[in-house]
Amino acid sequence: MADSPPRKKKKKKHNPFTDWLAYLALRIFMVFLYLFDVETNLNTACFLGRLLWKRYHRGRKRALDNLRASFPEKSEQWIWETGRRSFEHLAMLPIDVLFMARLVKKHNRRDYSYYKTAERAKWLMQEGRGLLMVTAHYSDFLIMGYILGLFGFNIHSVARPLDNRYINRYLYGVLKRSGLRTIDKKGAAELMGKIASTGATLCFIADQDAGKKGIFVDFFGRKASTYKSIGLIAITNNIPIGVGYTRRIDNRFYFEIGVNRIIFPEEWAQKDNSLEWVTAEYTKAIEEFVRKDPNQYWWLHRRWKNRPRNEREKP
Secondary structure, three states, rough: OOOOOOOOOOOOEEEHHHHHHHHHHHHHHHHHHOOOHHHHHHHHHHHHHHHHHHHHHHHHHHHHHHHHHOOOOOOHHHHHHHHHHHHHHHHHHHHHHEEEEEEEHHHHHOOOEEOOOOOHHHHHHOOOOOEEEEEEOEOOOOHHHHHHHOOOEEEEEOOOOOOOOHHHHHHHHHHHHHHHHEEEOOOOOOHHHHHOOOEEEEEEEEOOOOOOOOEEEEEEOOOEOOOOOOHHHHHHHHOOOEEEEEEEOOOOOOOOEHHHHEOOOOHHHHOOOOOHHHHHHHHHHHHHHHHHHHHHOOOOOHHHOOOOOOHHHHO
16 A cells, blocks of 8 residues: 655644733843843853753754764763753853843944954955855854844845744844844745845855755765755855854853855856855855854754755665
8 A cells, every 4th residue: 555645734823812922921021131131141041051951852862963973082971061051052042132132232342242254254245246144053143143234234134934923023123123134034035136136145044954955065974955045046146155153252242253264256166066065165164163162053953854865765
């Protein structure tokens, strides 16, 4: 008997009233958060991250499995400490988001961040010839775009909207007021090309699993499915790709913002498979900045979920 095709998972319908209550709860929660300074809240978030590490067994197992495969030379103690610390950084991100607009202004940016090897990328943005900026689920990946928006750069971020429309409107509204525009990831392929051709900067989180039809490139010694869209936009519009990161210093609301690689069109011009080469090159640059401090990477997400065809076809 032939196997029946798998059923598509039905999209969960959201109750507008329940979503509004969740939004109201968030705003009330923020009132209590603002009674304390950001550093106190970050320390509390670290405690909650350790609690999540202890209680969220499935996520902990996934993080440990990913770390063991990515760092086979490291001890089991190092693996556990890095995994636990990554959960602390994950828990600190919501505090960053809720304090970002409250604390960071154009005149005091240096109180909360400093740039490292980012000048060339900033000049490319200022020239308005177009730039794709990619990063990963690492530290506070939102604050880089927020600060660039404050300084008037023509910058757009491609992201999936939150399921709760009220919270989504509020949080993305905070980013928009800084000057960072957000594009809905769904159905954005044509719009992204048009924006890139105007000389704007497009920002992507480029370390998500792209399914069976993605390009499989090396990431921490294993093939990882990666989206084609970034490389296609860069090659089609002949614009460079910058690989940027934000790295938290200690447990503070203070960040190193850097660009560790810029890939220019002339580099891929003579490659036999330019799309695969570009995708592998920026993925390698992401791995390089993650290796500088693996504690800040989201090891619990399913980066290696889908496997290349040759691995799937093994008996």
